[in-house]
Amino acid sequence: MIENKPEVLAPAGTMEKLKVAIDYGADAVYIGGDAYGLRSRAGNFSFEEMAEGATYAHAHHAKVYVAANIVAHEGNLEGAGAYFREVRDNGIDAVIVSDPSLIEIAITQAPGLAVHLSTQASATNWETLNFWKDEGLERIVLAREVGLAEIKEIRKHTDIQIEAFVHGAMCIGYSGRCVLSNHMGLRDANRGGCAQNCRWRYDLFEMPTLGEKQTTLGKNQDGEIEDFSMSAVDMSMIEHIPELIDAGVNSLKIEGRMKTVHYVSTVANVYHKAVADYCADPVNYQMDPELVDELWKVAQREMSTGFYFGTPTEDDELFGPRRQQPHYKFIGQVLSYDRDQQIVTVQQRNNFGIGDKIEFYGPNFTHYRQTVTDLTDEWHHDIQRAPHAMQTVHFHCPYPVHPGDFIRAKEVKANVKVTN
Template sequence: MQNIKVKHPEVLAPAGTPEKLRVAIDYGADAVYIGGDAYGLRSRAGNFSFDEMAAGAAYAHERGAKVYVAANIVAHEQNLAGAGAFYRHVRDAGIDAVIVSDPSLIETAITEAPGLKVHLSTQASATNYETLNFWKNEGLERVVLAREVGIDEIKEIRQHTDIQIEAFIHGAMCIGYSGRCVLSNHLSLRDANRGGCAQNCRWKYDLFDLPENGQKRELMGHGPDGQLEKFSMSAVDMSMIEHIPDLVDAGVDSLKIEGRMKTIHYVSTVANVYSTAVRSYCADPEHYQLDPAWVDELWKVAQRELSTGFYYGVPDENFQLFGKRRRMPRYTFVGQVLAYDKASKQVTVQQRNNFGIGDTVEFYGPNFAHHSQKITDLYDDQNQPIDRAPHAMQVVHFTCAQAVQPGDFMRANEN
């Protein structure tokens, strides 16, 4: 009996720098999203110049991938000047689409940069098919759903519209509705909706009552470890790795990973896992099984607890960061493979964190390639024996019995 195949959704990865763009694509992403020097919500990410956009688009297109530019600020009057020229430069750089939330900027992109495709940002809070059809009629190619939309709602939306649907599947969850929050504006004088979010919701706060006699009384109780439990608005991160069939069957066209400010360790790992899982399910949905190794892999780069967000109901207090963490990532990114000599079984590595003789390291590469080994010898770039590689970006080599490829990464268990 021939295996049934289903439509392969796009795995869309974040790329805060040109290096991360290349890594995400090499590790399986079908598309990446980046930021330019204006109009984006990650002003502190390593945003792209127009020349870097063009180089990134060329790299992606040569490998069958796409590049989108996030330009999703809520614009004030002073932000509008020059938008038309910005979009024309983006289009001419070969970018496949821009991700926009502000209606004025959407209109500018459509009218002043003809041919540039436009995707509606999650910041616009699209939660129903009537809204999606409205934006389709305005000329948009795709809508990124609000993060508050559930799986059953996506199924209903899919039945009533044929515009492309993009949905977040992994990464940080903003406590504000669809990311629209003013905590940073009030507490840090940084406009969250124009790229300056200080992530105030991640801070820890004391909570007091307001008695009539003017005496403050602390209201917080004690956590499991006996320490005073401070108040937090911080949500746990999202992970939908265990629910890929639900997302694909619901009709999601693009599966989006959050994290333009995350490391290449994060980008490579998460893109690798989700692209592997999606390929596996789409190739043979009838016999698909979740590989526990995929879940374990994501925990090697997780920053917080993981949950399914709003997909299966409204998150409760268990989806907030309170008390002692239940699980912690225990791996550190320590190096990138530059070369491998099969004859001598010597691997050349560029150091990214301190490692040395006696450490057990894990190599990983595209298509979920993995192997671990203990380092028994180590040499610097002058072929002099050393015990450790403590210097940033130091080039070293050592014996590696199993062949690895340039571009593979190396991590070490912190224990």
């Protein structure tokens, strides 16, 4: 049994996601505030919401971190000290920062607030980790370019907490060292404006003189011209939880403050189970293959292990026509369950109806699958489909599901190539 179980750290774009992530096994969540965060389009938290989130988290023995990881320009720093003090005083456990000016302000002007170095700062060696430890930081989020063997070596030279990404979308470049978005669209990638230009499809060419383009694009296996792109597949380390824990990683980070409740609940649940199972019995641990299947249900792209086992190749980028993947939609949440009648009452989130194959899933990795055979609306009138958002409906369910459990349905559709 492993005593110092690492934390599963999940993204929470909204209060609902914060609570769901914790219910589904996250030991900590990270959120954005109204300022200094990189996800300007995520649902960011007011101070009152931070307090509510922190109270909920602490009641469930979980933590809340606030991302404040912009690279500030002149004039952006005004009020940062007061902001960090408010964050601290509303019960937040740490801030995630990359800009040294913001780090200094957090440490000197909000004493008692723990500071984590963001992956945006590209920490890749132990000397760098120890530099920031000497500055008073509590934790370093490693660059995604750091391999597993490198983490083991880093751990030998420092005792600062190490956080590493284990799941989700990846920057193709060193985070922070990319201003493609600034130059192509006047959107500052390091201040929350990233337009994901890396995922665009480019011409690639030689040009002896201005305007004289000589394309060097090649063809894919279908004989079609393949555009140049810089688009990474997503990361998944679910099959390597023991290696990460044994290497000394203290926090396993899931990417995606913009992602859905369906995604957050599923991924937190999966990683929580893998970590709990391994730590309970490391000698006999074998990963449950169902965990991988589960992650595919919320996958947006193909997945790889990033830099953990070496420099990524063409297999780790999104070239060519993409594989058709089963796609799951989030269709509702259980409001109540009548054990005597075996009737479940559900709040609809996406259209579903009679004949659909659905799956209930809940915290602690419970799963029940069935086909919908009957459906009534809130007045108990028979209906074929539940087309209205947030509509309350009832149907037979033979399994003892619980309020708060989620329901998804499988639909098969081809993924579309990523374009701009």
